[in-house]
Amino acid sequence: MSATIISTFNHATSYSNIGGGFFIFLAGMIGNILNIIVFTSLKTFRQTSAAFYMTSASFVNIFQLVVGLLSRILITGYNIDPTKTSSFICKARQFTLITTMLMAFSCMCLAAIDQYLSLTHPWRHLCTVKAASRFIIAIFVVWILHGITLFIYSDVISIEGTGQTTCGLLNTGFSIYYSRFLFPVLLGVLPLIIRVSFGILAFVTVQRLSKREVPVVRLERDKQLTTMVLVEVAVDVVLTLPYSIYNHWYSGSVTFNDSVSSAVNQFIIALTRVVFYGNFAVAFYIYYCVSSRFRKQLAYVLVQMHLRYWPDHELKFIREKIIQQIANYRLIMLFFK
Template sequence: MSNSSIILSYQFIGEKITIYCGLFILITGVCGGILNILVFTTLKTFRNTSCVFYLITASIVDTAQLLTSLLVRILSVGFLIDPTTISWFCKTRMFFAQFSILVALGCMSLATIDQFISINRRQLCSLQSAHRYIFIACIMAIIHAIFFSIYHDTRSNVCTIINPNFAKYYTYVYIPVVIGILPIITMITFASLAFISIRTIASCNIHIERLGRDRQLTAMTLIYVVFIIISNVPTIIFNIYLTTSVTTDKILLARNYLIVSIVVVFYYVQYAIPFYVFCCVSKRFRNQVIYVLIDVHFKRFQQAANKLNNNQVTPGIEMNTLTNEST
């Protein structure tokens, strides 16, 4: 096989992975995010829980990340529609993408911390505190994302960093530390502590409903944290590799393109998978999903449809009655 055929094969496979795997992740992720929000906001047992508020916020920004980043990548790679070639769209996309990444990681870090504290010192956790922490996290994420918007622009039809110093910060600080080591260590530490605490708390005199909910949330957040780490580590490692290796070999560049396609698609799995992780981990959550979809919203839909049909039938009956009386 010639070099050109190898290069074309790498490019072809990379494009197909981005299109088909990307579309699958996008569709399932958006549906899963909506279902997460629906379940968490419908059930009273969740609505007043600070940990769940972090999960709701994470679901919102996860869905936004899929729609603002993954969808644009699918359009540009698979359908040759790249709106980031326009300067303002490049800057806007980078702003929302970085905002979503930071808030999502911040929410999951706060959720693990909150779950550990709520098990041991429940009085220190409240919904009002969660609102305050999320507000602070959003402000910090906005400030950070503004710099991404400022230092990104379109050059030769490519949305890229235009400031060399910011490029160094992105490579050596942002990727390995800000969205790498710092949130990973935080999530691992507090998720593990929460898991250890919940295993010993069963022997204490605690309300059975609270114990069941704490076990459920701890298991859900712990397993989801594992998936976040698995999704992030390959991206961090390969980003460092790309920035430290310089090559002009076309075959190697094409191979890197294929690896990038795989790594990027795998990276977006973390934004699409939470609902399905929660369903696999917790039987209670699966039952709650069925209850919310069928016993709550489907019945409401049926009642609304029946009411609408009754409203449509009644005028017809009254009109026939008036006609008969007139004749």
Template sequence: MSVMNIMEQIIIYGGILLVALGVLGNGMNFFMFSSVRTYRTTPTAFYFTVESIFNIMSITVNLIPRMVSFAFGVDLTQVSVIWCKLREVILSISMAIPIICTCLSTIDQFFVTSPSASLRRLSKKQLAHRIVFVIIVFFVLHSISIYYFYGILPIINVCLSSNWVFAVYYTLFIIVINTAIPILVIATFGYLTYRNIRRTVALAEQHADRQLVKMVLIQVALVVICIAPVGIYNAYSLITYGVVKSPNRQAIEYSTSLLVT
């Protein structure tokens, strides 16, 4: 059995498990953070709610079509130009916003656990609403360029950018916005939050929810573990862009991309 056949089986059967767990887990998070009064009033819970919505969107648009493609040999991105463009647009938005929301929730927990009253006052749900709105608008506007440049390339029949300059820019954009900056922000404010907790004698007196703080710190570790390989792969792709590669190397790179993206 070839490497590609093995990868196809992993994508199909592993994808079913990931879709089930992903939709169920994010659905439960959405229900809990949007309905439980204890969490509903906090900015961090709002960030988690938004994150859950876009995670479900990403799973639906990314994993399910990929599973169908391998299981039945039908890849709509190679048939429909509209779907090729829309899928990349939706993915660019739905994969970036959850990461940004994790950054924002980490920053919010730093505010909440801070001994400074002025910093604690920055933890406001109204402010969180405005920030998320601006971020969504930014990524929607940015995705217009993706819709314009992406298409089904002739000869190779693959959905990619038709402009190599934009392809390089978009790869750099993903590396910086989806990987480098989030890891820096999450690591910095995760450490500062942990330091605040260590310094605080009674966290409850600071009006912070211990359980929510723990959830954010766990989320920090998971996000760093998940997005670091994506950043490394994108950096490798950018460095080796234009390099003539053997069929075996191309197969390995494609298999790697299926695992990390």
């Protein structure tokens, strides 16, 4: 009986890693690319600092999905793990994985903060694309410098008593920081607290502005951006908390002595990890569902701007064919003369 249960959970774990992982990966790649197209193609978004942060997050999300999720699918789903044998790949993956996670969550936090500050007169001067680009560069430099420690302390290490190797941390103190603060706090509750707090503040401020004489276009834009940020925060809370609570607070303090509980634990870890990667994949679909402005601009970009050149190409092709046929006809006529 226990063998059947273990086999069932092992299959469920494999399906979560491969099926769920590829679904999140493909949905995330498509969504982030569409985000970049919309936010960079239209002047309305190019001149908005909150949209600049969202665009930056989309770029980073693509790196995170490739380096983090796709490599995780290969490691856990297909047992292809070069980090166990190559010191450089081990170091590079840890550096890129954690650095891009911190960058992505920072962009999301900055978007929430920016949306609130843009609604308050004393701080509105900080909400420009120029200022946003400086904040992004500064925070990216900080996380790259932070990632150097990961590159230094990560390496291929031997697992005692098994003869196997794994990619792990060499320094005990840094390992404690990694498991007790980096993941549960910097990549867990802290970004959520910042985003929830400023998202609620922005929502309250927008409601207050709606009672004043504010230009309709600007008010509608602020309402939709605030809704996009706030709903994304709510969804990310649901996606992040299960992984943070179970993997970094619960499973680390519990010992699983029998095979069944160990199989169940591996399944929950795999499932919550895949759900966690949804943070880097769902933004586009949230924006599309909650913002009519975003839907209209997506349709404008895809239909009118990016698909409009097809008729021109077709006309050019037909015109070239006609010219070629006329030239051939003239050659034939000359030949018979």
